[in-house]
Amino acid sequence: MFDYFIAPFSDYTFMSRALWGCLVLSLSATPIGVFLTLRKMSLSGDAMAHAILPGAAVGFLVSGLSIFAMTIGGIVAGCIVALLSGMVARHSRAEEDSSLAAFYLLSLAVGVLIISSKGSNVDLLHVLFGSTLALNNEALLLLSGIASITLLVLAIIYRALVLECVDPAFFKSVSRFxxxxxxxxxxxxVLNLVAGFHALGTLMSVGLMILPAAISRFWSNRLGVIISLSFVFAAISCYLGLLLSYHYEFATSPAIVLVLGLFYIASIILVKQCGSFLMKRASLAKLSIEQPIQNPSSIHKGQSNV
Amino acid sequence: MIHISQLTVYYKQLLALDDINVEIKEGEMVAIVGANGAGKSTLLKSIMGQINAQYGQVTFSRHGLKQIAYLPQSQMIERQFPITVKEFVAAGSWRKTGIFKRFTQDLLKQLSHCLEQVGLAQSEQKQISELSGGQFQRMLFARMLMQDAEILILDEPFNSVDMQTTRDLMKVINDCHQAGKTVIAVVHDLPLVKQFFPEVLMIAKSIVAKGPTHQTLSENNLSAVGFQLTNNCIDEHLVCEGVC
Structure with a gap:
């Protein structure tokens, strides 16, 4: 038991680093994911995840697999695409989702073109699917820094963000914030997607954001609980995904996202089952209360028959 | 007093408001009446400074924008968001609490009072997604009361609510008016306007008429804003647009 579940992390530094990196990432990415899903922006998150690729590719061109160069490139590209798609939607007839899709497809194509023309297939795989098991001190520091900034900023804007999500027209009338x-x-x-792409790659990073939020939404309708549950689901999935990757030599980031996917499917089934079970209990309880009031004579007749 | 002069608003190339000139006095209770697309909501948003007019301006002689409480159309609100009635209504005190300040005991008392006023005292822990249409509208009123402002701006406050809720909420508006607050509301229900609102402003992109309700709500004016109604229609509660 110990050998299977604990030893990989206690015996091998690369595994404990990977777990630490994924947990830190889960801490900051999951609340962001919860707000993305509640704002119905899950696909925008996915589009932006793809959009950071050309920035990271330019960073790669300038200084190879340097974390900071690729991070800065990714952040700049992500911000440009987010702003440009918003501007195009405002100033042209194109809808925001189609303009976002257009920009992210262009970005993805440019990014893959740059990396595949100047690097090897291994480099391309590294950027697309991440290198969870190769997180070094620099990468862990970057992930921890981004997580700290995210939690701090989120704490500051939390109240405003909730109001902006629920009723933007009202919030505009009381504040310009x-x-x-x-x-x-x-x-x-963008920051969390860039952090995510170091650990899980550009294609998978958005999974750790959106899937835990989607799973938690099945289990609670309290915002605080949803955010906490999202972190719990993400953390468990990272742990199980890393174990699967270690024991069965699966690619790490898809393994993590697949575990999350299993939680998602299980939640759909369980919530449906629990929901119908609870509804049956509630209707039975309602019947037992209402029956003597609604039709006392029938009960009396029934008793005499017996 | 709210002074609106030569207000002209375009959405891209589409004219939404054309040369609006009107004064709304302090303590007035005005219903804005007009057909769909007449610019009623645009006028409200212009008063609140949410829309930049291409021409003209809105000025306040005493109370500024900070003394406006706004009740938006309920379909603009994300009803599935996981938030309780109490938390939603508490948002009305944003100008006092802002991003960081704690909710004081006084504000909590005020919140309970606002919920009681609209008949939602027992529902404060409910999720907003669990509320019926009428309860949802009551909650919006509670948040507006929580703002404790001198000018109340309501955008279609009685849409999709039953008679009882309309009566209860109308009483809340009347109480506010009696307390000296200025009330400006977009209302489609003409019998309601005739019964409760002393003043009416009729618009069809530009102003058609403004004045005491019993004089202004005439057949000619109604026809000019796109309603083909007679006063009998209004009295018999047969309110419809263009077909009565």
Whole structure:
């Protein structure tokens, strides 16, 4: 038991680093994911995840697999695409989702082109699917820094963000902070996607954001509980995903996302079952209360028959 | 007093408001009446400074924008968001609490009072997604009361609510008016306007008429804003648009 569940992390530094990196990432990415899903922006998050690729590719061109160069490149590209798609949606007839899709497809194509023309297939795989098991001190520091910034900024804008999500028209009437909160939130999305791409790659990083939020939404309708549950689901999935990757030599980031996917499917089934079970109990309880009031004579007749 | 002069608003190339000139006095209770697309909501948003007018301006002689409480149309609100009635209504005190300040005991008392006023005292821990249409509208009123402002701006406050809720909420508006607050409401229900609102402002992109309700709500004016109604229609509660 110990050998299977604990030893990989206690015996091998690369495994404990990977677990630490994924847990730190889960801590900051899951609340962002909860707000993304509640704002119905899950696909925007996915689009932005793809959009950071050309920035990271330019960073790769300039200084190879340097974490900071690729991070800065990714952040700049993510912000540019988020702003450009918003501007195109405002100033042209294109809808925001189609303009976002257009920009992210272009970005993805440019990014893959740059990396595949100047690097090897291994480099391309590293950027697309991450290198969870190769997180070094620099990468862990970066992930921890981004997580700290995210939690701090989120704590500051939390109240405003909730109001902006629920009733933007009202919030606009009492404060001009709504737009600031919105853009700060988008910046946090980009930051966390960039952090995520070091650990899980550009294609998988958004999974750790959106899936835990989608799972938790099945289990609670309290915002605080949803955010906490999201972290718990993400943390468990990272742990199990890393174990699967270690024991069965699965690719790490898809393993983590697949575990999350299993939680998601299980939640759909369980919540449906629990829901119908609870509804049956509630209707039975209602019947037992209402029956003597609604039709006392029938009960009396029934008793005499017996 | 709210002084609106030569207000002209375009959405891209589409004219939404054309040369609006009107004064709304302190303590007035005005219903804004007009057909769909007449610019009623645009006028409200212009008063609140949410829309930049291409021409003209809105000025306040005493109370500024900070003394406005706004009740938006309920379909603009994300009803599935996981938030309780109490938390939603508490948002009305944003100008006092802002991003960081704690909710004081006084504000908590005020919140309970606002919920009682609209008949939602027992529902404060409910999720907003669990509320019926009428309860949801009551909650919006509670948040507006929580703002404790001198000018109340309501955008279609009685849409999709039953008669009882309309009566209860109308009483809340009347109480506010009696307390000296200025009330400006977009209302489609003409019998309601005739019964409760002393003043009416009729618009069809530009102003058609403004004045005491019994004089202003005439057949000619109604026809000019796109309603083909007679006063009998209004009295018999047969309110419809263009077909009565």
């Amino acid at each position: 709504g737009a600031v909160a919105h853009y700060l939130f988008l910046l946090l999305v």
